[in-house]
Amino acid sequence: MSPPSARPGLARNLSTDDLQTLAAGALSSGDTFLAYAYGMASFQLETDRGRRLAAARTAFAACLMGNRMDEAERVINAVTAAYPDDRALAQELAWESALFLYSSGKPVEAEFHLRSVRDDPAYATRAKFLLACARLKANQPSSSAELLRGLEADPAFPHREPLPALAADIERTPDIGHKSRVVGVALSGVLPGAGQIYSGLVFDGIQSFTFCAGFGYATVASWEYGRTRDDVATRWVLPVLITSVFAVFYASNIENAANSARRANLVARARWVDGIVERLDGILSDQHYFLGTPPAKPGVKEAQ
């Protein structure tokens, strides 16, 4: 068997064209690592500026598809280092990174990328809106509302109409959920299960009450019965064991009451934020404004 290099047709060097073709093929087949590797190799070896940037774009797209933000950052750095005078592409990539990170549920990382574009006039308004969204998802409602209020009077932002209501709702976020842990604990301390019912967890309350009442009764009965007996096991060991079990259930009931109140508040708040995020995502779905894609032509129906 002859070695591969001796086969006819294979004795030719790979060109940067081949690398770009391989990168595009790998990207379309979902092999993001190969697309990134070929794309960056082409970027490093190619001499034509336009083709270099196209290769960098392919590598960057592969990073986003593969959710590899460290490598995406490396692409941006490589482009910035190669063309320090031309910040446009690096800014565009940083903006796309921020959008991607936000939509991937990483608002803090998105904010990091937004820092480099928010002072650029081409991105300032969009960046401010995305920053407001990211701050809301990072549990900073007052900062988020403040940013939206700043956008209300900005004529460059095309979706100003819903902003006042959104900002007002975001400001209300910390007030959503009003169950008190102290009240829950106090109620469950007096009557096991009452604190859970106060927080809206009826079955938790019934379960707590049943266990505590059952073992409470067993505790009293075991001590009463023990008094009538002389052997140590019945007089002391059994009552102490049953009392211990009762104590564990009672303490868990108290802890559960505190948890229930806190969790009820947190879930109510999370659902409230979900509603706001949905409305913000509705604005973010304007791809023409946020991603620069051409607007849909009027009268042309989208493909089903």
Added chain:
Amino acid sequence: MGALLLAAGGARAASSDWGWDAASVTPAREAPGSERTFERWIRFYQARVAPLQGRDCPCVPSCSRYTMASMRKYGWLAGFFMGFERLFLRENRDMVLRWHYYTVPVGQDRNYTGPVGQDRKIFDPPEANDPFGPDDWRLVHPGYVAALGEARSCPEPLHR
């Protein structure tokens, strides 16, 4: 590019055993001293007893993982109470009704919106049940696992 961005948003990387998908894995924290005894019991339960049971735990993380994670994070006594509380006082109809919990899809059917069952489980991490924990709504929301990152005590994947 725009369409690609939107298509890729929130998507997970295709799994592969080479290239960059051979991702680094967060090493499990070594539990010190007395916690190891409890962990050994829980691991025994997971390996020998749990497979004999008829149904899966309806929660993510499962009760044994939840207890182990709670013990690691809050100490063995608090962790024991947290696990006990979930097992005996919270696994009931309130969980199934889902008014006070978020759910996560398990398996492939990510768009399933029906009741809790084989395809959907209750999201209930230890941090959501720490009575002295911060008032951060993201702790109860499965959509913010990536945002909270290592602040969580259960680094295992949600979708198993």
